[in-house]
Amino acid sequence: QKEVEQDPGPLSVPEGAIVSLNCTYSNSAFQYFMWYRQYSRKGPELLMYTYSSGNKEDGRFTAQVDKSSKYISLFIRDSQPSDSATYLCAIYRFFWRGKLIFGQGTELSVKP
Amino acid sequence: EAQVTQNPRYLITVTGKKLTVTCSQNMNHEYMSWYRQDPGLGLRQIYYSMNVEVTDKGDVPEGYKVSRKEKRNFPLILESPSPNQTSLYFCASSLSPFYRKGRANYGYTFGSGTRLTVV
Numbered sequence: 512q513k514e515v516e517q518d519p520g521p522l523s524v525p526e527g528a529i530v531s532l533n534c535t536y537s538n539s540a541f542q543y544f545m546w547y548r549q550y551s552r553k554g555p556e557l558l559m560y561t562y563s564s565g566n567k568e569d570g571r572f573t574a575q576v577d578k579s580s581k582y583i584s585l586f587i588r589d590s591q592p593s594d595s596a597t598y599l600c601a602i603y604r605f606f607w608r609g610k611l612i613f614g615q616g617t618e619l620s621v622k623p
Numbered sequence: 624e625a626q627v628t629q630n631p632r633y634l635i636t637v638t639g640k641k642l643t644v645t646c647s648q649n650m651n652h653e654y655m656s657w658y659r660q661d662p663g664l665g666l667r668q669i670y671y672s673m674n675v676e677v678t679d680k681g682d683v684p685e686g687y688k689v690s691r692k693e694k695r696n697f698p699l700i701l702e703s704p705s706p707n708q709t710s711l712y713f714c715a716s717s718l719s720p721f722y723r724k725g726r727a728n729y730g731y732t733f734g735s736g737t738r739l740t741v742v
Contacts, residue, residue, distance in 0.1 A: 519663070543721040545730060554627075554713050554733030555666070560722045599666065603721045608673040609654040610681065611720050611731060615665035 512537050515602050517614030526623050530587040534600035534614045537581065543603040544576050546585045549616065550596045558598075559585070590621045625650045629714045629734035636704055636741055644699045644737050646714030654717040655697040656681070656731060657689065659710040666713070672697060704741040712737045 517534045524530055532546075543562055547555035559574040561567045561583075567574045573586040583600050599616040627648045636642055648655065656671040658681075668681030670689040678689050686708055688700040697716075701708060715731035722729045 517665075519665075545721070547730075552736075554715070554736055555731075556733065557730030560730070562722060605721075607720075608677070608679055609656055609671040609717070609720055610668060610679065611656070611671075612668070612682075613658075613666040615663070 514538060514541075514612050515600060515614045517600055517617055519615045519617060521618040521620060523620045523622060524590055526590060526592060526621055528590050528621070530585075530590050530594070530619060530621075532585040532587075532598050532600075532617050532619070534583040535581055536583065536602055539578065539581060541602045541604055543605075544574070544583050545601040545603070545611075546572075546574055546583075547599045547601055547613070548596045549599060555599055555613075592621050592623050595620050625732070627714055627716050627732055627734035629712075629737050631737060632735065633738045634740070636739070638705055638741055639703050642701050642704060642739075644701075644712060644714075644739070646697045646699065646734060647695050648697075648716040648732070649695065650716060650718070650732070651694065652716035652718050652732075653694070654720055654731070655691065656715045656717075657687070657697070657699050658713045658715065658733075659683065660713060660736075661710050669699070669712075704739075706741050708739065709741050710739060712739060 546558045549555040575584040597616040600614040657669040672691040714734040
């Protein structure tokens with residue numbers, strides 16, 4: 512079983528829609544959860560993080576972790592064409608010395 | 624400008640011909656890492672380093688070597704490239720790979736990528 516799994520999509524939504532992107536992970540000991548965004552032909556860039564369970568909000572983006580079900584979510588409200596990108600979840604454990612595991616990434620397209 | 628610089632951006636080479644992809648960061652980051660990205664497989668970590676002279680194998684280290692002799696540089700070496708190493712490679716660096724309270728900077732900063740083709 513992969514340590515983190517993510518539906519690769521692609522996902523296509525109309526502008527203004529609420530987008531839900533999800534990952535599941537296998538090990539309940541994972542502590543730190545992040546979302547990266549990757550535009551076409553660019554390197555990934557950090558978007559948000561959450562630690563342990565709960566929500567974190569930043570503008571139109573909300574990151575959520577449900578540790579009981581080992582589920583990570585990213586919600587995008589009022590989606591814009593500029594949000595079209597691949598979104599990757601990532602997990603980290605405190606003693607990992609720099610190891611960071613990514614999901615496969617979900618390709619999102621927001622149509623005007 | 625704070626950045627991670629990889630060279631070359633594009634490389635086509637032949638099987639067995641040793642090559643080095645350079646990576647340099649100007650942010651005084653302790654952590655550095657190499658990833659490869661393949662369709663359907665996502666980003667997979669090759670090697671990572673938490674400081675000078677400290678390196679660890681990631682999920683797909685076979686066929687690759689790294690060295691961390693200086694804090695700013697982390698070259699990726701393919702001693703005998705094979706076609707299955709054709710991929711998009713990313714170097715990344717970080718002050719801290721995860722959020723720490725009181726630290727403004729965390730998470731990996733990625734370079735622009737190196738597209739490698741081995742024929």
